[in-house]
C-alpha cells in the first residue's frame with residue numbers, strides 16, 4: 371500500500387501501463403523515470419507502451435522524447451521542472467527520487483569538498499552490494515554519458531576515461547542505442563567484443579535486458595574454426611610477437627609459399643614447429659629472439675595444440691588469407707580496447723567498418739601498450755573521433771589516491787571527480803612469509819560474510835598455486851579466469867581483472883604483481899581500481915614502489931595482549947580489537963567504517 375502522494379500518482383501510471391500490455395507485460399518494471407517540462411509530463415521505461423488510441427503511456431529510454439530526462443541534471447536543469455527516478459519492486463512503486471523539482475536541484479548529494487553534485491539516487495545505486503554482473507544504470511545515466519551513447523554510429527569513436535568512469539555502462543547503452551536507431555546495425559547486427567571470458571561473464575545479459583540481440587564475444591571466440599583456446603603464453607614476449615602487425619606479412623608469405631595450404635591450423639602448426647621455415651619467411655621482419663619465442667613442438671594433433679588467444683587471432687587472419695570471409699556486422703563496440711594487439715584490431719576491422727573503442731591506455735595490461743589511440747585506430751578504415759568520461763563512479767577516493775602512485779604522472783583518474791568515499795584508507799597487513807594467500811582468502815571470506823563480493827587478486831605466475839591451495843583446503847572460491855564470478859569470493863590473476871568490479875579487493879603480495887616493470891605497475895593499478903568499497907593488501911615481501919610508505923612492522927607471533935586483564939572500558943576496546951585474528955579484525959573494521967559513514971550521512975541530512 372502506498373502513502374506518499376507522488377508514489378500514488380506514479381503507481382497509477384504504472385498500473386495503467388500494465389493494464390495496456392496485459393499478458394504481454396515483461397517481468398521487469400515498465401517505468402523507471404518521469405520528466406516534466408514545457409512539453410508536459412512523460413514517463414520513461416525500457417519499452418514504449420501506447421494505449422488503444424495510440425497515445426504514449428510510457429516512452430522508451432532511447433526515444434528522442436526521453437532526451438530531456440537524460441540531458442537535464444541538478445546543476446543544469448535545462449528547462450526541466452521535474453526529473454524523477456521511480457523505483458519499482460514487482461509491480462509496486464516503492465520510492466521516488468527527484469534530482470530536479472520545481473526546476474531546481476532537489477534530492478541531490480551534498481556538494482562538500484568540491485564533489486560533483488549528482489542525484490542521491492546515483493549515490494544510492496553505487497552503495498548497493500555488487501552481484502557479480504554489471505549493475506543496471508539506465509535510470510541514472512548522466513548527461514555526459516548520454517551524449518556519447520547518441521553519437522552517430524559511422525566511423526570510429528574512441529571513448530576514454532579512467533577506471534570506473536562508466537565506460538562499460540556507456541558502451542552497453544550505446545550498443546542498445548545503435549541497435550534501435552542505426553540502419554547498418556538494424557540490418558547487419560552488432561558485435562560486442564570484450565577481452566576475457568571473465569568480462570563476458572560480468573557483462574552477462576546486460577544487452578538482452580536492454581532489448582538488444584547482439585553477439586557478445588571475447589577475442590578468443592571470434593575465430594569460427596575448430597581450434598579452441600586451451601593454453602596461454604607464459605612468456606609475454608611470445609604474446610607480443612604474435613600480436614604485432616608484422617605477423618600479417620609473415621602469414622601472407624606463409625600462405626603464398628604453401629603448395630597445398632590445408633587448414634589455418636595446419637599452417638600455423640608448420641610455422642611454429644619449423645624454425646627454418648620461419649627464418650625463410652621472416653628473416654627481415656623478426657629478430658632471431660622474436661622467432662625463437664614462436665617455436666613450439668607440434669602436438670600430436672591440431673586438437674591437442676595449446677592454442678592461446680593470440681594463436682586464435684592468427685588463425686583468424688590465416689582463414690581470411692585462405693579466402694574465408696568472416697561474418698560482417700553493422701557496428702562493433704569493443705570494451706577495454708586499450709588491450710587490443712594490432713592483429714586483434716585487424717580481426718575486428720575485418721568484421722566491421724564502424725567501431726566504438728572504449729578504454730584507457732593507462733590500464734593496458736596486454737603484452738603491448740599503445741602510446742596513443744591513433745596508433746590503434748590506424749588499423750580501422752575511418753578517421754577517429756574521441757570522447758572522454760571523467761566522473762569516477764567506482765573507486766573510493768583513498769584508493770584513487772594510492773593507486774595513482776603506480777602511474778608516472780598520476781594517471782587520468784581525478785580524485786576531485788570521485789563520487790565515492792568507500793570504507794576509508796586501504797588496509798595493509800604484513801603477514802608471515804608464505805601466509806599471504808591464506809590470510810587474504812580468509813579475510814575475503816569474512817568480508818563476504820557481510821554481503822560483500824570479494825576479488826582476491828594474485829600475480830599471474832602464482833594463480834595455479836592459489837587454485838590448488840583452495841582445492842586442497844576445501845575453500846569454495848570462484849575461478850575468475852574461467853568467468854566464475856558467482857561465488858562470494860572470486861580468485862583472479864592480475865592480468866584478467868580488466869573491466870571487473872568487486873565491493874572489496876584483497877591484493878596478495880603486490881610486489882609480485884608490480885614487479886618493478888611498467889607493465890607490472892599498470893597491472894597493479896588496474897587490480898587496485900577494481901574495488902567499490904575497500905582495498906586490503908596482504909604481504910610478507912617488501913611493498914612495491916608507490917606503497918612503500920605503508921610498510922608496517924613485522925607480524926608478532928606472540929599476542930602479548932593475551933596476558934592483559936580483561937578489557938572492560940571503552941578505551942580498552944582497542945586492546946580487545948587487537949586480540950582478534952586478522953580476518954575477524956578486518957570484518958569488524960569494515961562494519962565500524964560502514965556505521966560511521968552511515969551516521970555521517972544521517973548528520974548531513
Ligand SMILES: Nc1ncnc2c1ncn2[C@@H]1O[C@H](COP(=O)(O)OP(=O)(O)OP(=O)(O)O)[C@@H](O)[C@H]1O
Nearest residue numbers: 505507510511512533534535536537538539763869
Ligand atoms: N550513470 C550511472 N549511474 C549509476 N551507476 C553508474 C553510472 N555509470 C557508471 N555506473 C557504475 O559505476 C561502476 C563503474 O562503471 P563501468 O564499469 O562502466 O566503468 P569503466 O569506466 O568501464 O571501468 P573500468 O574501465 O575501470 O572497468 C559500475 O558499477 C557502474 O554500474
